[in-house]
Amino acid sequence: MSHLQLIRPEPATGATPARRRKISLDKVAVDFTTRGKTFRAVDDVTIEVPEMQFLALVGPSGCGKSTVLNMVAGLLAPSEGSVTYDGAPVEAANTRVGYMTQKDTLLPWRSVADNIGIAFELRCRKANAAERRERVAEMIDLVGLKGFERHFPAELSGGMRKRAALARMLIYEPETLLLDEPFAALDAQLRILMQQELLRLVERRQMTVILVTHDLEEAVLMADRVMVFTSGPGRIRTERDIPFERPRNAMELRFRPEFSAIHEELWSELKDEFAASVERERRAQ
Ligand SMILES: Nc1ncnc2c1ncn2[C@@H]1O[C@H](COP(=O)(O)OP(=O)(O)OP(=O)(O)O)[C@@H](O)[C@H]1O
Numbered sequence: 001m002s003h004l005q006l007i008r009p010e011p012a013t014g015a016t017p018a019r020r021r022k023i024s025l026d027k028v029a030v031d032f033t034t035r036g037k038t039f040r041a042v043d044d045v046t047i048e049v050p051e052m053q054f055l056a057l058v059g060p061s062g063c064g065k066s067t068v069l070n071m072v073a074g075l076l077a078p079s080e081g082s083v084t085y086d087g088a089p090v091e092a093a094n095t096r097v098g099y100m101t102q103k104d105t106l107l108p109w110r111s112v113a114d115n116i117g118i119a120f121e122l123r124c125r126k127a128n129a130a131e132r133r134e135r136v137a138e139m140i141d142l143v144g145l146k147g148f149e150r151h152f153p154a155e156l157s158g159g160m161r162k163r164a165a166l167a168r169m170l171i172y173e174p175e176t177l178l179l180d181e182p183f184a185a186l187d188a189q190l191r192i193l194m195q196q197e198l199l200r201l202v203e204r205r206q207m208t209v210i211l212v213t214h215d216l217e218e219a220v221l222m223a224d225r226v227m228v229f230t231s232g233p234g235r236i237r238t239e240r241d242i243p244f245e246r247p248r249n250a251m252e253l254r255f256r257p258e259f260s261a262i263h264e265e266l267w268s269e270l271k272d273e274f275a276a277s278v279e280r281e282r283r284a285q
C-alpha cells in the first residue's frame, strides 16, 4: 500500500466541523431597582454564539440590549441564569472582548492619537514609540480620521467620536467585539463605508461579534443571525439565520431581492414591538 493511500480523503459532503461555543447566556434574567421599585429588564434570555459568528440584536429602546452586552463584558451579573465565555463563567471584567459602549468613553483631556495610543500601550507594553506611531496611524486611517490626530474629543462631531472609539477598541485586536450602536451618529454614506470596513476586518480576523443596532437593515447586511427582542422585559421574540455568503459586500447586498425579503420578514416582527414600546411609554406618563 502506498503512503498516499493511507491519507483519508476529505469527506465529500462539504460538512464543516461544529464551531466551539464562544458566548453563552443561559436562561438569564436581570432585575433593576430604582427609586425603591424593582422591575425586570431582561427575562428568560438564552443565547449561544459559536466562535466566528456575527450576531445582531435588534429591539425597541429600553428592551435590554445594552444590558445583555454589559453581562457578556462582565460589567453586570445576571439576577438569574448564567453567562459563560469560552465555557467559563463571566465573573469579572472580560478582557477577551473589545466593548464599544453606546456612550463613548474617550478621555476628554487626550487627543485622538493619544486615546488610541494609550490603548495600544496597555495591550502591548513592550512596544516602542515608532511601532506605536505606526499602529495608531493605521487605525486612524482605517476609521477615516486622518488630519484629526491632534484634536481633542470635544472638538469632534458625534460620528467622529464614535470612529475614534472604534479605532481605540480595534487596536487591542480583541477576538470578540461587542458593539453597541457603533454607527448611530454617522451620516448615511459614512455609515455604509464603515459597515463595509468593519465587515472586512471581522472576516479577515475571524472575530466573533455581537452587534446591537436600531437599524434592521444594518443587522441583516452584516450579521449571520439576527435576534429580535420584545419591548420589555426583553425576551427573544424571534431569531433568524441570514444566509448570505462571506466575504460579504454590504454595498451590493442591499439591492438584492433576497435581502428585501428577509428585511421585510423581520420588520413585520419588529414593528409590533416598537408599537408595544410606544404604548408602554404612553401609559407610564
Ligand atoms: N443600571 C441601571 N439601573 C436601573 N435601571 C437600568 C439600569 N440599566 C438599564 N436600566 C433599565 O433597564 C432597561 C433596559 O435598559 P438597556 O439600556 O439595556 O436598554 P436598550 O435596549 O439598550 O435601550 P436603547 O436602545 O435605548 O439603548 C431600561 O428600562 C433601563 O431604564
Ligand SMILES: [Mg+2]
Binding pocket: 065, 066, 067, 102, 180
Ligand atoms: Mg442601549
